[in-house]
Structures are given as C-alpha cells and as structure tokens.
Amino acid sequence: MKKIIVLIAIFFAAFNLNAQTDAFSVRVEGLGCPFCAYGLEKKFKDVKGIKNLKIEIKSGVMTFNAPSANNMPLSEVDTRVSKAGYTAKEMSVKRANGKVETGNGKKEAVASKDAKTETFAVSGNCEMCEARIEKAAKSVMGVVKADWDVESKKMTVTFEPSKANVKGIQNAVAKAGHDNGTFKTGEKTYNDLPACCQYRD
C-alpha cells in the first residue's frame, strides 16, 4: 500500500513539475528560408528543459515552453535569437504563475512628475497582439509606459504631454495593425498580421 501511495505521490509531483513551465512567444525577423530556421531551433534546444518548440515560417513566430525554475528572462531570448543570426521582435512570456511579460529587449523609460496616464480601447486577440500594440505605443517619442490588457482590450499609456498625445499614440497603434477608437488599420497591414492576431470577423 505504501508503495502505491509513494508511486501516486511521485506521479502527481512529476505531473506538477511538468505543468510548471513558462510559455514563450517571439516573432523572429529574417527567416527567409525554412532550412535556415534550424540554426534558430538548435540555439534554443541547447537550453535544458525546453519543450514544444515550434516555428511558424510564414509569420516568423516561434513558441516554446521552458521550465519556470529556469526563470528565463526575455533578454536571454533576445540574445539567443541574435546569436542564431536573426532579429527578435514582439517577445512575450506567460509565466507559470499567470504573469505576462512583454518586451523587445529595450529598457523602460522613467516617467516624470508631469506625465499623464490615459486609457482607450484597442482591438486585438492574444499575447502576440499585446507585444505588438505595446511596442507600437512605446515607439512614440514621449511614451514611457504602455500596457494593453488581453481580456478587457484596454490600453493604458503613460506619456510626457510635452512630447506625445493620445491621437499620436493611437495612430501608431493603428499603423501596427490594431484598430482603436480613433484610427482604423489599413487592409494590407491587417492582412499581414499572423492568423492568430486577426481580430475582425
């Protein structure tokens, strides 16, 4: 009986360990041929515990799971993609505890005491969208913080009013492929979005 209990305990422990993974997603630029993608794959398979590595050639999206115990930062993903000879864009990770981190390898700016915070709706579906929307907003000079929530589809931006305004940020987000209250994305840009990011019915 004891043995059975121990075996069940080991089974559940193993199952639990297996569940403790961080889900990464990164859009890789420069994948002009599928054969070349093996260099990228090998660079990540070197990391112990990496599982479910998939590369979608057309969109350049690479997804994989890494043990949460590794706590692999997005900066390491950026470095590994770079060492494979490609460029990482729109990175995101959903940690085992549910926390989502996004980034593009750059350090966040610090807001001044005059900084304003505004919230507006932005269309999108997934964490890939989140990375793209936030990146587009942060690309506007004067934006110090951008946070888009997948569930509520709301974007909260903090910016320096002397350098940026809401319309400018909304315009940048629309140009990246995401409709918002003021601007609508052009057909071509929208159609170029990965299938998982296409939000229009």
Added chain:
Amino acid sequence: MKKLMLIVLTISILLSENTLAQGPPITLDKPIMLGEKKGTVRPMFKIINSDNRSFKAFIADADYNFTNTLATMIEVPFTFGSTDEKAGLGDVALGLKYQFFRKDGMGKTTRIAAKVKNMFATGKKLETPIIGMGHNMTYVGFLAARESLGLGIQAELGYNLVPTASHLGNLDYKLGFGLPCFEAVYPVDQLNLYFEFEGMNMAKHLGKNQYAIYYAQGIQYAKNIYTYDLSLQFPLKQQLPSSYQRNFVVLLGMRVII
C-alpha cells in the same frame, strides 16, 4: 544565345507563380550563417568533363560558425580517374567568411559577407581548379543574398589571385535563383529548383573577349536538417584556356546541419 533566352524565360515564368521559400544554393556560396557554434558538413561527388580530360572527385566540405557573423570553412577534394596522374588529393582549401551587413524583415532577409579562401597546391600540377592548380590560389570576394518567402536571390563576386602564375588569375561572378516547388513548411520538407549562372574572365585576357558563362540547373530536396543536391552545369559561352574549359560538371551531394 537560344539556351540563355530559354533559361531566362523559364525563370520568368516560375517567378510569376506564387512561390514560397527555398533552401541553400547549390553551386554558389551563401552569406547566411546558421548561428553561433553551428555549422554544416557537405560531402559531394563531382564529375568534371572537358574535351581532353575528365575528372571524378569526392569533395568533403565543412563550415563552422565561430559567431553568428564569422565562419570558417575547409574543402578537401580527392580525385580519382583512369590514370594515376589524376588520382589523389586535390587542392585543399581553407577560408573565412565575415557577414558585415544584415537587414531582417518579416519573412525576408538581406545579407552581405566578405570571403577569403586559400587553395593550397596539394594536388597535381594540372592548372585545373579543385583538381590541382600547381600553385597556391587566393580567392577574395563578396557574397550577397536576398531571401524572402517569395524568392531567393544569391550573388557572388570575387577574384582568384595566383601570385606565382598571374596569367591564371581570374574574375569569378555568380548569380543564382532558388525556387521552391511547394509551400514552405517547418520542419522542412521541400523540393527546390535552382537556376545558377557563373561567369569567369581570365586576368590575362581581360577586355579581350576571353571569358566563359556557365549555367547550372539544380534540384534539391530538403528534409529536416538534410539537403540532397543534384546539379548539371554546362557552358553557354566559353572562350578560355583549355585547362579551364569544361563541357559539363555534374554535382551530386548532400549537406547536414551540425
């Protein structure tokens, strides 16, 4: 000229199709490196035929990337033919490639690299590249590639310096198009067609209408980390010293990513 027109027409028709992605070129070198501390091994078999000679060669070719922009390469040919004179080690080559330009986009990339390769006179003295020049030869050139999910274009421009026999020096230029037969998938399972041109001008005869233009029709099957290559190269125009002339070159090889 008819041949050239037919080839250009074939390429134009294929380019007008909705094609997606390709693999590494067959007779050209590539500026795209497959990541730091990675490399490829490429064993191949070549038949080089000309009016008065014919060679068979097994070439062991490998490259290794020290970084994502710096690679080294080695090429060891063994020749075997009907006479002892032709059999044995060919000219061993060692080289370096440095990628100094990279512009990536979604599903596309543009790369340019500089390449230096030294071919040591380890083969017989036949004044024939790969088989045995009888002289050390140094290649200095540039490789460029524009690869996208719609089309792959590769180009190479370089000069072969032969310090001890300057008349054998030559300008070498290549242009290749890679076209897939099926839609891109990963892991790779792809059949690609290659249309590759090579031009050569002998230094001694520069400006004297002494040159050659070759065309290579290649086919490649790529499956996972392996590619299997078959190419037939033949001259479209050839006015060169006899040791450089070739009626056709058959290349049968494979490569594997390590």
